[in-house]
Amino acid sequence: MEFLSYLITGISLGSIYAIIALGYTMVYGIAKMLNFAHGDVIMVGGYVAFYSMTYASGSLLGDSPSAVATGLSTLVCVLLAMAVCTVLGIVIEGLAYRPLREAGSLAVLITAIGVSYFLQNAAQLLFGANPKNFTPVISGQLTLFGGQLRISYVALLTVAACIVIMVCLTLFTSRSKMGKAMRACSEDKGAAQLMGIHVNRTISMTFAIGSALAAIAGVLLCSYSPVLLPTTGSMPGIKAFTAAVFGGIGSIPGAFLGGILLGIIESMAQAYISTQLSNAILFAVLIVVLLVKPSGLLGKYVPEKV
Amino acid sequence: MLKVNDINVYYGAIHAIKGVSFEVNDGEIVTLIGANGAGKTTTLQTVSGLLHSRTGSIEFMGENIMGQPAHKLVGKGLAQVPEGRRVFLQMTVEENLEMGAYSQPKSSVAGGLERAYELFPRLSERRRQVAGTLSGGEQQMLAMGRALMSNPKLLMLDEPSMGLAPILVEQIFDIIRSLHKAGTTILLVEQNAQMALSVADRAYVLETGKIVSTGTGAQLLNDESVKKAYLGG
Numbered sequence: 001m002e003f004l005s006y007l008i009t010g011i012s013l014g015s016i017y018a019i020i021a022l023g024y025t026m027v028y029g030i031a032k033m034l035n036f037a038h039g040d041v042i043m044v045g046g047y048v049a050f051y052s053m054t055y056a057s058g059s060l061l062g063d064s065p066s067a068v069a070t071g072l073s074t075l076v077c078v079l080l081a082m083a084v085c086t087v088l089g090i091v092i093e094g095l096a097y098r099p100l101r102e103a104g105s106l107a108v109l110i111t112a113i114g115v116s117y118f119l120q121n122a123a124q125l126l127f128g129a130n131p132k133n134f135t136p137v138i139s140g141q142l143t144l145f146g147g148q149l150r151i152s153y154v155a156l157l158t159v160a161a162c163i164v165i166m167v168c169l170t171l172f173t174s175r176s177k178m179g180k181a182m183r184a185c186s187e188d189k190g191a192a193q194l195m196g197i198h199v200n201r202t203i204s205m206t207f208a209i210g211s212a213l214a215a216i217a218g219v220l221l222c223s224y225s226p227v228l229l230p231t232t233g234s235m236p237g238i239k240a241f242t243a244a245v246f247g248g249i250g251s252i253p254g255a256f257l258g259g260i261l262l263g264i265i266e267s268m269a270q271a272y273i274s275t276q277l278s279n280a281i282l283f284a285v286l287i288v289v290l291l292v293k294p295s296g297l298l299g300k301y302v303p304e305k306v
Numbered sequence: 307m308l309k310v311n312d313i314n315v316y317y318g319a320i321h322a323i324k325g326v327s328f329e330v331n332d333g334e335i336v337t338l339i340g341a342n343g344a345g346k347t348t349t350l351q352t353v354s355g356l357l358h359s360r361t362g363s364i365e366f367m368g369e370n371i372m373g374q375p376a377h378k379l380v381g382k383g384l385a386q387v388p389e390g391r392r393v394f395l396q397m398t399v400e401e402n403l404e405m406g407a408y409s410q411p412k413s414s415v416a417g418g419l420e421r422a423y424e425l426f427p428r429l430s431e432r433r434r435q436v437a438g439t440l441s442g443g444e445q446q447m448l449a450m451g452r453a454l455m456s457n458p459k460l461l462m463l464d465e466p467s468m469g470l471a472p473i474l475v476e477q478i479f480d481i482i483r484s485l486h487k488a489g490t491t492i493l494l495v496e497q498n499a500q501m502a503l504s505v506a507d508r509a510y511v512l513e514t515g516k517i518v519s520t521g522t523g524a525q526l527l528n529d530e531s532v533k534k535a536y537l538g539g
Contacts, residue, residue, distance in 0.1 A: 177408070184394050184405050190356055191392040196380035196409030196456065 001148045006271040007264065012155035014263020015162035016224065019217040020240030021247070021255035022169060023210030029186040029250035030206045033105065036112040037092060039237015040119035041211050044088060045081040045218030046228050047123060050132050052077040057135075074137050081215040089211025090204050098200065116234070123230035136223035154223045161216060166256050169209075173252065182206060186250065239266075242286050248299025257297055307332045307491050308353065308460055312362035313372075315345075315352050322348045323359070324515040330460065330493050335486050337494040337502040337523070339536060340512035346495040347389050349512070350464050353493075354386040355379050367459065381409035385458035389465045389495075391449040395438035399429050402437050402448055406455030414457070422451035425481065443474040450481065454490075461485065462493045467501060479505055499536035503527045511536075 020042060027035045056073040057065075065073075096115050100108050141152045173179035184192040185202045193199055214233075221236055222228050239262060247258025265285055269278040289297065308330040315323040323345045330336045338346050351357040353364055355376035364372040366384055385406075394402050403422050407415045423430035426447040432440065437448055446466055453461060463482070467475040479501055486492055486505075496502035503509055506523035511532060519532065526532045 177404075177412075180397070180401055180405060181408065183397055183401075187394045187396060188392050191388055191394065192405070193356060193376040194354060194380065194386050194388060195405045195452070196377050197405070198377045 001145065002271075005149055005151075006267050008149075008151055008155060010264035010267030011260060012158045012263070013224070013267060014243075014260035015158045016217055016220050016236065016259075017240045017243045017262050018162050018256045018259025019165055019213050019220070020236060021244040021259045022165065022252065023213050023217075024241050024244040025247075025249055025252060025255040026169075026182075026206050026210050028244070030182055031093075031097065031203050033097065033108045034112060034241070035092075035097075035207075035210075036109070036237070036241075037115035037119055038210065038214060039233035039235075039240070040116050040123075041085050041088060041092075041214040041233070042218040042221060042237060043123060043228075043230060043233035044119060045085045045215030046134065046222045046232055047127050047132075048081040048084045048215070049077050049137075049219045050134055050222070050228055052080050053135060078137065078216065078219050081219060082212045085211040085215035085218075086208045089207040089214075093204055093207040098203075101200075120230045120234070127230065129230065132228040134222035134226040134228045136226060137219055138223065154220070158220045158224065161220065162256070162259075165213060165216070166252075169252055178202070178205060239282070242283065245296055246286050246289055248296030251296070251298045254296055254298035261297075307367060308493065309365040310349075310353060310362070311365070313349075313352055313359035313364065314361045315348055315357055315359050317348075322515055323352065325362075326512070326515070326517055327362070328510050328517065328520075330491060333486075333489065333491055334507045335482070335492040335494060335505055337496055337506040337509045338512050339496055339499040339502055339509060339526075341536070342497070343514075344512040345515040346512055347464055348515075350386060350462050350493070350495055354384060354462060377409075380456050380458075383457070383459035384462070385453040385456050385460070386462040387446075387449045387453045387464060387466060390468065391442075391445045393437045393440075393445050393448045393452065396436060398434055398436055399440070399448055400433040402452050403429075403455055406452035409456055415455075418455045418457070422454060425454070426451050443470055443477070446470060446474075446478060447481075450478075454485070458490065460491045460493060462495070464495045465497060466494070467496065467498045475501060499532070500527075 020038065023038050024035065027033065053074060056077060060073065092115055096111050097108060100111060136154050138153045138157055141150045142156065143150050173183060181192065181197045181202050184195065184197060185199055189199050218233065240259065243258035243262040244255050246262060247254030247256070262282060266278050266282050269281040273281060310329065311327050312325050313323055314321065314325055326349055338349060340346050348357060352359050355374055358373060363370050366382065371379055394405065400419065403419055404415060407418050410418065428444055429448055429451055432444070437445065440448060450466070466478050470478065475498065482492060482494065483505055494502055494506065503523040503526050509521065509523050509526045510517050511519045511526065519529065521529065
């Protein structure tokens with residue numbers, strides 16, 4: 001029973017990693033760059049949700065709001081966080097990365113690290129360095145087997161959100177015109193242009209989707225561990241990047257699989273080996289996987305036909 | 307239909323195209339021939355908007371299109387089959403064709419697919435297959451079918467015979483002839499000068515970024531210097 005409980009913790013934590021990893025992997029797949037500022041977009045999403053939820057519960061809802069009213073206002077706050085992050089993602093891409101489209105990948109990488117620090121410092125300036133106490137979007141837990149197994153509703157919500165996002169993204173990239181254009185751009189930007197695809201707009205769209213997902217991840221992450229700081233996004237961001245590489249960067253199912261596995265490994269390592277060493281174990285597993293399969297679990301090596 | 311006037315294209319400090327001018331009239335097949343590195347592909351990419359010239363003008367259907375980005379030109383009726391085919395290897399045959407119709411209204415896609423499959427029955431058999439599993443010849447057909455999905459007025463083909471067995475080269479050129487008969491104007495870039503000159507109405511010979519001679523296909527086929535340089539004596 002204990003094992004089951006750790007497994008569920010791992011899967012729900014992994015779902016958060018997976019949602020973040022999707023942003024990394026989509027941007028990498030299309031723009032061929034590692035957007036290290038992605039983790040900090042999560043943090044911005046967290047702050048927007050925090051302030052709008054505080055405002056809603058303080059000024060908009062009465063003293064004892066009904067469950068429906070609370071739920072609706074939380075939903076609106078999450079949507080607001082998604083909207084802000086979407087705009088932020090588009091602005092970051094347009095201002096920081098687009099001018100470097102023809103530059104070497106190192107220049108873009110360093111810029112991404114710069115954007116990451118910029119966001120963290122801007123957040124510290126705007127919101128202060130003191131931790132904020134985030135109210136989980138949903139409270140309570142499910143008790144099973146006569147109290148032996150408890151699953152928080154946050155964990156259930158996280159897993160459900162991850163599955164819904166995964167299904168929607170898969171349908172989007174396989175069925176919609178924009179989704180197919182994204183896949184075309186990820187393979188060959190020049191040929192995509194010759195088809196009439198506006199490559200810059202497609203890349204922008206990818207950042208928009210990734211950043212909206214980051215906002216959802218931010219809200220879930222802060223509901224899971226309710227301390228919000230300007231650096232909140234950086235460690236989960238790095239772990240999600242690891243998850244994306246683990247699963248095969250550029251692959252959407254890979255990000256999903258990598259995220260979930262990483263969450264389970266982390267949870268198990270914390271439970272059975274050592275809390276302090278859990279991150280070391282996590283990265284050790286990554287190194288081993290990459291030694292055996294350099295393209296990641298689901299990454300494919302596509303030979304070029306001449 | 308297409309009037310290229312005095313274009314100069316640079317790769318950094320390298321002056322790749324030095325004042326090239328040529329034109330393609332309505333209904334013609336025009337070919338640019340020349341050796342490796344003569345600037346054939348660069349010229350085509352400049353016309354299609356992937357590269358940009360520092361001088362001159364490019365007029366397409368009476369409009370100066372110079373400096374316009376490639377993705378805008380497709381909708382105006384200018385399609386290019388790029389060198390090395392460059393089909394989307396991880397997408398299915400049908401998805402590749404759909405991408406070709408990206409600039410077209412959704413309603414025209416079904417009709418376009420039907421036409422492409424009629425022209426290339428092989429593609430129809432493989433419509434659900436990923437393009438990476440096709441043979442070189444099939445990929446060339448897919449690249450051509452994909453370009454035709456945008457209903458181009460001018461179709462530009464860059465080395466369609468590259469890397470193909472002689473029998474496939476014949477097939478590809480048969481298709482080029484039939485497209486031309488159906489009314490498509492064609493600009494063809496080829497290293498296979500023999501084949502190219504035999505289908506072309508007019509031809510230009512490109513050497514190190516300059517046009518060195520021009521004439522009808524038949525004239526150049528019998529031209530001594532062209533024979534020596536490109537047709538194996």
